[in-house]
Amino acid sequence: MPAVPAHAAMNFCAAPGLQTSERANAAPDVQALMKRVGGQLGAEPKPLPRLHTEGVLPHEGIYDESIEAEKELELMRDAALVWRATGDDRYLKLVDRFLAAWVGTYRPSFNPIDETHFDSLILAYDMTASALPVKTRNATAAFIATLGNGYVARIDSAAHPLSGTYRNNWESHRVKLVAMAAFTLDDRKLIDAAQRIFVEQIGNNIAPDGSTVDFAERDALHYVAYDLEPLVAAALAARRHNRNWLTLKAGNGASLALALNWLVPYALGQKTHEEFVHSSVPFDAQRRAAGVPGFSGPWDPKRSAPLFHLAARLSGRYTSVALLLSPAPPAWVAVCLPLAAR
Structure with a gap:
């Protein structure tokens, strides 16, 4: 695969330099996210090579493990948001650690119901790319490119x-x-x-x-x-x-x-x-x-x-x-x- 530009452009969330009104509006929620993430700053990621919740009931197959693993995707998104709001590098280090572990372990199945929560991983990258270590940044960009292009290829090859x-x-x-x-x-x-x-x-x-x-x-x-x-x-x-x-x-x-x-x-x-x-x-x-x-x-x-x-x-x-x-x-x-x- 060709090299992927190692950057993101804050395409989803508000720009890093929040306006005063925005910062005031967000403050209580930043505190809520800090409380949610703060207790896991030292946590080690437990990525799975595959998630599967589609078409199965709770306690069947790897449903329960997948639900737990999806929480890690949301954790890195929330940590990225707190880092963006506070500049506290402890949250950036959590994002780096979890991104590196997940993109190094997970293998896309291209089942969109199983993988819909990867929007959280994309957001985490989107907000932190410019500050991530080069190795994590490049690996995550390549993973996101594989995911996006893989879905397009499957849509285009489906019967029309x-x-x-x-x-x-x-x-x-x-x-x-x-x-x-x-x-x-x-x-x-x-x-x-x-x-x-x-x-x-x-x-x-x-x-x-x-x-x-x-x-x-x-x-x-x-x-x-x-x-x-x-x-x-x-x-x-x-x-x-x-x-x-x-x-x-x-x-x-x-x-x-x-x-x-x-x-x-x-x-x-x-x-x-x-x-x-x-x-x-x-x-x-x-x-x-x-x-x-x-x-x-x-x-x-x-x-x-x-x-x-x-x-x-x-x-x-x-x-x-x-x-x-x-x-x-x-x-x-x-x-x-x-x-x-x-």
Whole structure:
């Protein structure tokens, strides 16, 4: 593989020199992240060569180990955010240690459900690349490039028109990982591919009325939110390069904004929905039978709070929805993107 430029351009989170209002806004959440990360400053990483949670129940296979390992990906993201906010090198050393261990051990499976949490690893690199030791920086950049390019190759080699898991929520998670990799590495070819597959997914997944393929297949708002959240993350990465993917329209007239608008009445409680009643996916029935929370009964709008807090960073029209669902965004979002969009 050709050498990858060893830098990142702060493509997702707010610029390192936070404005006074942003710093004041983020302060309590920085404290929360410091508390969360502080007790693990001396922790040693325990990377796995593979993660697998897709299609399996808790306690089956390596599900439990994978869930625990995913926490390390979030830990390095949170440590990077604290380092960026405080300049305390102890947090940078944690990021360096965990990045080096994970990119040296993990082998991508290109299952986007298993690997969706690698957005946290990409964010950790994005915020710290310029300060990382050269060895860690180069190895992580190469890993992210392998991940992003590998997903594009699989999408492009899939049978077209895309169908099945190449147009439902799986594809949204592929798009997120490709977009975040592309903009973090500032790889022009990968950026062009990311925008192409983003638009393709909007057209394949979202109908002109704003409903999604996942709602039709799963009869669940859980999967609408799970489908849209990665697309919002992709759009946030693109926004740092002055690209507006929120309102970017596919050939059928659909857009990410249209799908978010479709979900708003449910988030506000104006409409309700019984989850998974007519799902066409047998695994949903298995999870219902196993008592996995959220796979039966009415949808809880508060489950979409993270989605709408992220969407509020794209457009202020979603701020009131987000605040109704939760008075504050997740701590990492508050530190990464302290202010909602206008």
